[in-house]
Amino acid sequence: MKKLLFIFLVTFTSVTSAQNLIAKSADDITPLIIGKKIPNLTLKLSDNTDVNISELLKKKKTVLVFYRGGWCPYCNIHLQALADAEKQILDLGYQIIAVSPDSPENLKVTEEDDKLKYTLVSDSKGALIKAMGIAFEAPDNRKSVIYIKSDGLNTNFLPVPSVFVVNRESTILFEYVSPDYKRRLKTEILIPVLKNLK
Secondary structure (H helix, E strand, O other), rough: OOOHHHHHHHHHHHHHHHOOOOOOOOHOOOOOOOOOOOOOOEEEEEEEEEEEEHHHHHHHHHEEEEOOOOOOOOHHHHHHHHHHOOOHHHHHHHHEEEEEOHHHHHHHHHHHHHHOOOEEOOOOOHHHHHHHHHEEOOOOHHHHHHHHHHOOOOOOOEEEEEEEEEEOEEEEEEEEEEOOOOOOOOOHHHHHHHHHOO
């Protein structure tokens, strides 16, 4: 019995600590799974004010998106697609929150350039991205841009682009995590998922 308990504790500790580390590559991540809760952390909004993630999620069921940054053309296409589908998403009773390592100042640029109405959140230090288990070591050719866009707070990680559908209790109901940053969850698939979860 003691041996089984020891094996369980070692396994649990390994999985828990793995979600706070930065994976070597996008293929090596260990994301939180359906049924787990989004960690309660304080990050920044585009106006540089603090925001508690749990408080944001309590407002409405949420489409929680993680993207690499406003410098990434694939991310901007995805953010725009979400903006185009925002009315449908709102009508289904959901809000959209998008998180990236960009600084609040750079979030504001993305909001203005893409004319986004939904909430962008800055996780420049990667607290939530790492806790979600989707952080991986950025390729060398991206390290200078993420350093600049995070105002020097991020030197080495990127999030794997991901979409989590979360209830008001912060529990994950659905997820789409793609190590290939060019592949994003299409809104044509997201909308039926949201309808089915209703």
